[in-house]
Amino acid sequence: MKQMHLAAHFPGVNSTTVWADPRSRSQIEFASFEHLARTAERGKFDFFFLAEGLRLREHNGRIHDLDVVGRPESLTVLNALAAVTERLGLAATVNATFNEPYELARRLATLDHLSAGRAAWNVVTSSDAFTGENFRRGGYLDRADRYTRAAEFVATARELWDTWTPDGTSRPFAHSGPHFDISGEFTVPRSPQGHPVVIQAGDSDEGREFAASTADVIFTRHGTLEAGRVFYADVKSRLEKYGRGRDDLKIMPGVTVVLGDTDAEAHRNAAEIRRKQVSPQNAILALEQVWGLDLSSYDPDGPLPDIDPDPGSNMVQGRARVADPQAVAARWRALSEAKGLSIRQTVIETTARQSFIGSPETVAGELAMFVAGDAADGFILVPHLTPGGLDDFVDRVVPLLQERGVFRSEYTGSTLRSHLGLADPVWKG
């Protein structure tokens, strides 16, 4: 039977994470990372996943203060987690725009050595000058250049990982391309996985093509069955032209899960979580992100504004812009009018729906159906609570997945590649 892959996403700096819950703990102390990683390993997950931020988000010229703010540097945390876990894969998001191949390849190879073959790199690119203000490089890149640079970056990293022979001899390298012109010797021998696992997050056409040509795992947002199937078929169909098989790229949507003893209780829990995720202040903020205007004078429990969005606004910095604000505003207004919803109720209704809601049996069944129905190869679970947000999933859903025979009961290998069923890369000497 087709096997499912699971990953644990440490709660992020966005409104999915409910920091106001009394059970919520530190977003920065190591104990929180250790708790979630140990939980994931107890559940035999494939890997633990850390996102990255390189500039605190700003809204209307001021640092955004309503969500979790701040986080540690990913690779350093993962090296520490390697000390308190034994099998769990350790995935760091690291920006290709604000790093250099030599240094990053070295840091990833080091993690792979220190964790005995459990390292993964989620490649992201950035084109925004706002983030670039923290860096020597500045960092503005055309959107089109982002993926060509990222592709050359990954290819260069793999060249570096191949410079030492499998029997431990270092050989000089030279890479010359449009983005990188480097030469010398790599300081780290070939690591246990040969190449750390490469993850790509991005649903755009360029992102899919990049993933199909290069990545081992794709982290997508397509959380519904139908959208998932379409995405899955599209991405898998792109693999052949790169000489890759359908199993060489795992498709793992990021999803949220809400459990209850019964489906009805789970739905009540889900509504309560959504209400907590969209505080009155966060509702106004969500509105401002669409409208691009200062709407602080509006009552979150009142009706939506009747003025139109400002499409040229640069009010929001450090996060993705809403692509078509006029259309989103029109949709929100229609929903609000049809159901008689306030601003806050509209935002709750439109932006914070969880992916899987139900009893453990229901959720296990739906997850298995997604995988069996080729809407996914597995899931990156995004809990809303730090650090205990996956405790229930691991205790109550994982055993059911194991009973169904769709998820491992024990780790069979020691490397992340082995968990994911990925072949060892061929050494290109």
Next chain:
Amino acid sequence: MPATRPLHLAAEIGGPPRYDAASHVALARLAEGGALDYVTLSDSFARPGPDALAVLARVAPATTRIGLVPTVTTTHTEPFHVSSAVATLDWVSKGRAGWLADVSTTEAEARLFGRRPAAPATALWQEAGEVADAGARLWDSWEDDAEIRDVASGRFIDRDRLHHIDFEGSTFSVRGPAIVPRPPQGRPVTVIDGTSGPSREPAARHADVVHVRATSPGQAASLRDDLRRGAAAHGRDPDSLRVLVALTVDLGDAETAPEPGLESGPQLAGRGTYFRGGPVDLAELITQWHRGGAVDGFHLTPITPERDLERIVNGTVALLQHRSLFRTFHPGGTLREHLGLSRPANRYTHARASEVTS
């Protein structure tokens, strides 16, 4: 005899490159057993070896007290990344992080990055000082009580307690604030090897601990005085600086008796900073230099860590402890506490408090 200051001891655990976790953990635990202030792990893009900061992050959960000081180079790494990584090492070690700032002077290192040509050490050390300065500002860019989790107002942080640093260096600028909240020590410990001329100015200005090389107690005392004067000239309290003499030690002849007739006690070999002898001789040398008030302590680089570190801890350190010259356990939890350095006040909190009162 002048009143003796507390003795500080540190050891390098690098050596021939090792890539597994276990050997590094074993050496760090050995040093921790000897109640040393910290271990260093050297690093360079110019020779084989793993990323040192990563190794010590891996060591952190496997140890509880020992300070962890990786070499971090500033020439080719983004200052923002340097600051974030060291701050994170401080978080994962619960306040035991430092970093030994270094520069990459060779053309070979420059070619690995292909971004800038090799530059003279003087320029690179000036830049390293600026990286240390920008890093310290980033560590301060979150005030300690910035995270408020105020449910009533829906605010996770008080954004008035986060600060853009707007640092303008000669070769880079950083807007800030940091991504990482202020680390447990406030500012992790900055260590600089002040042996080379160009590194001495940034050492006096930015370092908490300076490693120096000296062939006699008199020379060590003179270097220490110079550094303290330099620190004072930059408006620092000279007592916030620790000066450790760096010695390469070879205890391979531990079994042989010390040479007789050395009336002045153990001597350094011709190269000046190289000690060869037994663990007891090394303890004698440390005792004499430290009693004379020449130094705050020693940074020892064993030529064969697997062999010599054990001899340092169970021979040299044990004897110093027996003589009540060195602690037998770590009374504090953070590296700053081991070094007797206070947790630095936050410059932005201070500035904001001044605004309120004026």
